[in-house]
Amino acid sequence: MQVRNILSNLKPEIKTIGDLSVVFVKDLTYTQKLYEYKFDAIVLEEPSQLSLLRKDNQLYLFPTFIKSNIQSTSDGVYFEDNPYLILNKVNKLKQAISQYQKLELPDDPQEQIIVKLLRYLISRSSTLLPNPTRKSNIGYSYALLEEMSIESNKLYLIKGMNNYVKQNYFNSKIIDKVNLCYTCEGSYLNFYESCTKCNSVDLKSEDLIHHFRCAYIGPESDYMKNDLLECPKCNHVLKHIGIDYDKPSEIHTCKSCNNASQETKMKAKCIDCSKENELDQLSTHAIYEYVPTEKGRQKSLEEKVSNQLPTIHFDNNDAVSIPLGAYELIKKHEIHKKASYTNNILELRLNVSKVVLDKLSIELQKSLLEELCSIVKPYLKAHDLITINLNATIQVLLIDYNLELSDAIADTIEYNLDKMIRDNGWTDQKSIYCEMEKLA
Amino acid sequence: MGPIWEHILPEYITYWHAVGIPKFVRIFWYFIIFELTRYICIDFVIAGLFKMTEKRRAAKWQLARAKLFAENPLVSIIIPGKNEGPHLFKLTKSLAEQSYKNFELIIVDDGSNDGTPIIGKNFQRLGLIHTFLRNEMRGGKASAANLALRFCKGKIVVHLDADCSFDFDAIENIIIPFYMDNKIGAVGGNVKVRNYKDSLCSKLQAIEYLKTVSIGRIVTSTLGIYKIISGAFGAFRMDVIDRVGGWDIGPGLDGDITVKIRKSGFKTVFSPTAICLTNAPAKFKILTKQRLRWDKSIIRFRVRKHKDVYFPNQGFSWSNFFALFENVFYNVILDFTWWIYIIDMTLNYSSNLNNIILMNLTLYFCVGFVQMSSIYIFSERRKEELYLWKYLPFMSVYTGLYLRLVRTRAYIDEWFFKKSYDDPWNPLKSSTQAKINGF
Structure with missing residues (x-):
């Protein structure tokens, strides 16, 4: 009985406002129920439910209002004492989204997101703007994009958007640049000056004073005597800057190790992970505003986008990099048709040392593995396959190789990858571990 | 045959043949007393000691x-x-x-x-x-x-x-x-x-x-x-x-x-x-500027700033006295003495100036070769430096005339006008203070 009451409380409620029917939703967990109704707009009791709405392929475009006046990706605020305020906007949006009503979304999840995003932005004559927020680890969020996507890594989303810029679906306009922690990609950094020798923050910075008369040069404290500036070399009192002396530069003295230097080492400590980053270690990312282009508008109107695997790249003569799922599928298939090959089917697994991976952020790990794949490819035949699995292992499917040749290739690849990693200074120990398995 | 071989050279040889040693010493007193003793005698004695x-x-x-x-x-x-x-x-x-x-x-x-x-x-x-x-x-x-x-x-x-x-x-x-x-x-x-x-x-x-x-x-x-x-x-x-x-x-x-x-x-x-x-x-223009600056510093530092080394005081040392005196004597005093020598020759031997100038050049030329021989003994770059021997004849004019003129100008500029304080080599702010405080 009690459960039934709760469910009835959560049940969507339809109201007629002017000539429009508006659905009032308390909990979108029961979205299936909404499909049973016909309505023109949605009013959400809970703004946090916008995320569920945007992910829903049938509801994401509907004019949506919320009851509280907080920043959100809704189309506006619904005031209970003046419900008619939304009418004008809903009518306009209805007209704008009508062009998409009969269009299906593509099957590929990534394609779906971009098409949904384009349709939403075009129907609202809007752009995808970054919002500065402390809640985001990179300091900015793209609320709409994040609501539509299941991916939570913001840098990954930005990378994806920049790919769509390259494909001319969007124009980008730079808004800001963020410096992120080398390890955790956090933007909550504390910048500080430290000693160039011992890294201590306990520095005393002073002006250097040059006494013209005797060419003595030293920090201000050398000259301080009874509240006067007196030259320690010639005992002359310095009276007039520009006439008796000047201050040509600064000197920083470390109170820990007594090291004197004109330079300090600038560091950025990540508040989230406590990593002390050198400035050149920080990864800098541009934050853009994305504006749909004409090509983007055409894309949003496409009937149904063909289901392609966007991550497959067919280079001219190189082996093929494919997603892990596809790799495993093809592997099974190749093992099955082994009889058509004269030689063996082998799998080469290349593991990067944990010492190296631990030094890198997730983003950098991905970049490193991709780079390693690109180095491996030229050693393979055009029909070989390569992928990266979830354990950061590079898997290579060697099709139709004799054992002697496959061993030689494995040795060469292992040596070259190891050398590349060592030459980059990531480690001076063995960095690549190679395993070979004969599959068939 | 040119006039050198027909007239000047025979006259030059006849003149010096007839002159005799006392008159030779009288005419070349400057060379004999100062140049020969310092740059040949003392140098060779020291060089000998050095080798020994x-x-x-x-x-x-x-x-x-x-x-x-x-x-x-x-x-x-x-x-x-x-x-x-x-x-x-x-x-x-x-x-x-x-x-x-x-x-x-x-x-x-x-x-x-x-x-x-x-x-x-x-x-x-x-x-x-x-x-x-x-x-x-x-x-x-x-x-x-x-x-x-x-x-x-x-x-x-x-x-x-x-x-x-x-x-x-x-x-x-x-x-x-x-x-x-x-x-x-x-x-x-x-x-x-x-x-x-x-x-x-x-x-x-x-x-x-x-x-x-x-x-x-x-x-x-x-x-x-x-x-x-x-x-x-x-x-x-x-x-x-x-x-x-x-x-x-x-x-x-x-x-x-x-x-x-x-x-x-x-x-x-x-x-x-x-x-x-x-x-x-x-280039000689740049060299002149450099030498004017160097030569002015002899007056400014060796004569003015460190004048205390010439007087018997608490920190007096003969070696410091001779170090600076040698420097001031051979550069400043002898430079002005040379002008006295020129006036002496112009007033007393005006009719034989041609022969005197030629003999001076000859003497300096010979001394130059003798000096180069001592350099040859000491040098670790003998082969490279042999290249320079053919330019030795120019040294008489270079050191005997050009550098003397530059030095004289520098000494007068510094002695009377303290021109070193106007030298852009130092920033004006420092030079001004140094001048005010007499450094």
Whole structure:
């Protein structure tokens, strides 16, 4: 009985406002129920439910209002004492989204997101703007994009958007640049000056004073005597800057190790992970505003986008990099048709040392593995396959190789990858571990 | 046949044949009393002594070298200067070849307005130099060198010019003398001309450097009156340079600091095997400016600032007296004496001036060859320096006339008008204060 009451409380409620029917939703967990109704707009009791709405392929475009006046990706605020305020906007949006009503979304999840995003932005004559927020680890969020996507890594989303810029679906306009922690990609950094020798923050910075008369040069404290500036070399009192002396530069003295230097080492400590980053270690990312282009508008109107695997790249003569799922599928298939090959089917697994991976952020790990794949490819035949699995292992499917040749290739690849990693200074120990398995 | 062979030469030979020794001495008193005694007699006596003691010195040198390498002290090499960025790469390459490795390299950029700060900082990042310091406002060479001193961690400080390059053992050879005698406070290096093939001007300077720097300084060092440690290549004990308060403002700060070190009771010596090559001015116009600046500093420092060495006072030392007196006598007094000699000849021998000038040229020419012979004995670059012998005839005019005229002008400018304080080599703000305070 009690459960039934709760469910009835959560049940969507339809109201007629002017000539429009508006659905009032308390909990979108029961979205299936909404499909049973016909309505023109949605009013959400809970703004946090916008995320569920945007992910829903049938509801994401509907004019949506919320009851509280907080920043959100809704189309506006619904005031209970003046419900008619939304009418004008809903009518306009209805007209704008009508062009998409009969269009299906593509099957590929990534394609779906971009098409949904384009349709939403075009129907609202809007752009995808970054919002500065402390809640985001990179300091900015793209609320709409994040609501539509299941991916939570913001840098990954930005990378994806920049790919769509390259494909001319969007124009980008730079808004800001963020410096992120080398390890955790956090933007909550504390910048500080430290000693160039011992890294201590306990520095005393002073002006250097040059006494013209005797060419003595030293920090201000050398000259301080009874509240006067007196030259320690010639005992002359310095009276007039520009006439008796000047201050040509600064000197920083470390109170820990007594090291004197004109330079300090600038560091950025990540508040989230406590990593002390050198400035050149920080990864800098541009934050853009994305504006749909004409090509983007055409894309949003496409009937149904063909289901392609966007991550497959067919280079001219190189082996093929494919997603892990596809790799495993093809592997099974190749093992099955082994009889058509004269030689063996082998799998080469290349593991990067944990010492190296631990030094890198997730983003950098991905970049490193991709780079390693690109180095491996030229050693393979055009029909070989390569992928990266979830354990950061590079898997290579060697099709139709004799054992002697496959061993030689494995040795060469292992040596070259190891050398590349060592030459980059990531480690001076063995960095690549190679395993070979004969599959068939 | 030209007039020389028909008239002038026969007349010249007949005249000197008839003159006789007393009249010859009367006419060439200047040459005989001053030039011949100083540059031939004394030089050859000292050179002879130097050669005779070669074995003993070599043994002492080897012992000192062993002590140096046993201790292996940190040496701080400082290079103060303005707009020296373009020279830094060659300099670091030259220093990287040194047999003595335990040194730190400190560059001070004295308010450069070219790419020097970028070059310097990059070199520091690349580890080619240890410390790069910069004064945003130019303060002059002395303040830049004093700033470098503040950052030196070494026991010995070596001061270099950025446009110099060095023999592979130059650093080793300039610091070995410190291990021969603990009263040695500073050691001067042997500066030679690198660009001697560039022009006649640089060739003549190359010969001059061989005479005055290589041989002249061996002589003064042996006599214990060595009074100028070249700014291009000089080494100082850190405690000694600290005690004298570092460098005072120039121009002529290298000579000034040598005197300060001598006055504080330490010896200064010359190390002929510590070879440094520098670029000399290739044009007479630039050379004139450089020499005017150098020569003015003799009056400013040796005559005015350090005049106390000439008087018997608490810190009086005969060696310091002779060191400065020799310098002032052979440069300033003899320069004006030469003009007296010219007036003497013009008034008393006006009818024979042709013959006198020709004989003077002949004498100086002969002396030049004799001097070059002594240089040939000492030099470690004999083959290269043979190239210079054919330019010796020009030296009579170069040293006998050109350099004398420049010196006279410099002495008058400094003595009467204190022109060294107007020299843009130093920033105006420093020169103004130095002038007001009589430095």
